[in-house]
Amino acid sequence: MTADGRPLLSRAVHDRAHLARLLPDPTGGRPVRVLTVDAQRTVPVQQGASGPELMWDERPELPVGGIFLGEADGVPYAAVRGERSPTVSGRPVDRWAGLRDLGAELGDLDAGLLAEAIGILEWHERHRFSPLTGAATTVERAGWTQRDPTTGAEFFPRTDPAVIMLVHDGADRVVLGRQAAWPPGRFSILAGFVEPGESAEAAVAREVEEEVGLRVTDIRYVASQPWPFPQSLMLGFTARVEGSQDIRVDPTEIEEARWFTRAELRTPDGLLAIPPSISIARHILDLWMKDGLPLSPR
Structure with a gap:
């Protein structure tokens, strides 16, 4: 950071x-x-x-x-x-x-x-073609708008909001998961896209329950970061598990997920790899490791 x-x-x-x-x-x-x-x-x-x-x-x-x-x-x-x-x-x-x-x-x-x-x-x-007519758009405003030449409609750069959240138990553990496409041993905090008509906080709760079967509360905003691969804005949160802490992985979402303690992340066994410093996932994890996040205990 x-x-x-x-x-x-x-x-x-x-x-x-x-x-x-x-x-x-x-x-x-x-x-x-x-x-x-x-x-x-x-x-x-x-x-x-x-x-x-x-x-x-x-x-x-x-x-x-x-x-x-x-x-x-x-x-x-x-x-x-x-x-x-x-x-x-x-x-x-x-x-x-x-x-x-x-x-x-x-x-x-x-x-x-x-x-x-x-x-x-x-x-x-x-976005080289109009979503209204399929006509090739013309670029205006020094590259910051596109126009449909047949209807005159303007289109502006799109950013997709995504949530990324550190799920914790209110004490010394967090949930990390991994996707099958990642290198062996790579784990990170959970993430997902905000759906139409949904708040960022609601997306946090929904994505956590969908991916690992946990219900969360005390959802708190941490920071945001652009992630132009291709056009996301990552909205970082923390969330505390409420109720059962048993993880139930949805295999269509992630390959594996489990609880980790601070000690495990401070002294990795060589088989664990966390996100690189460029990512907001690492930013949030580093803050949690240093007790620098506003987490409320149970």
Whole structure:
């Protein structure tokens, strides 16, 4: 987590400059730094003195197809989908890497811009046609809206709310589960998508009961983090088990789930792997390990 306690992908510091999107040239005629994102969602990286840094292509203007991300210290930033290149603005690329690989190591500015770039480009990739008529949409507002050319209807970037929750017993145990597709030994806290007409808190209770057969109460919000794979916003919660603590796994949801103590997570046996630091799951687990969550006892 960050020094001020935020999840690592929630530390954007740039100005999104949303009003500038309405202008014919959101950059105001200034040179713009453009990040190329390839089809595998990776970006060019160079190794700086204090860690990896994104490699921004200096352009005199916003390129065709470029999406305006905002600005920082008077410098406009944009992203564009493109192919890998061995150089950027004449500088050799050290490697191409993705947000999962880089997010925890990047500085605040680069981390926030990269999360935004991945999210908005993924939206464009998946929403190129009008859901009303099937017509190919036109892109407007510097990449922040799409329009149906036949009806004039506007469509805005979509974010899917998902809940992720640390289920505890009010004392020293939490429930962790694993999906069959994960690497052997990988466990994490539970998660699921919010359904239409449902509050986030109701989604927490429903998902926990569906996945592991437990009823929960005392549902408390912790933090949120964008997760643009492709377009989720993770809403983090804690929830205390009420009643039976017997886990009944739904095999269509997860492969395995069980209770873990703090001692087990502090001294893993080599067969247990918890989420990487880039995820909000790890953020919430780390807070629980340090008694840094507002948990109420039974």
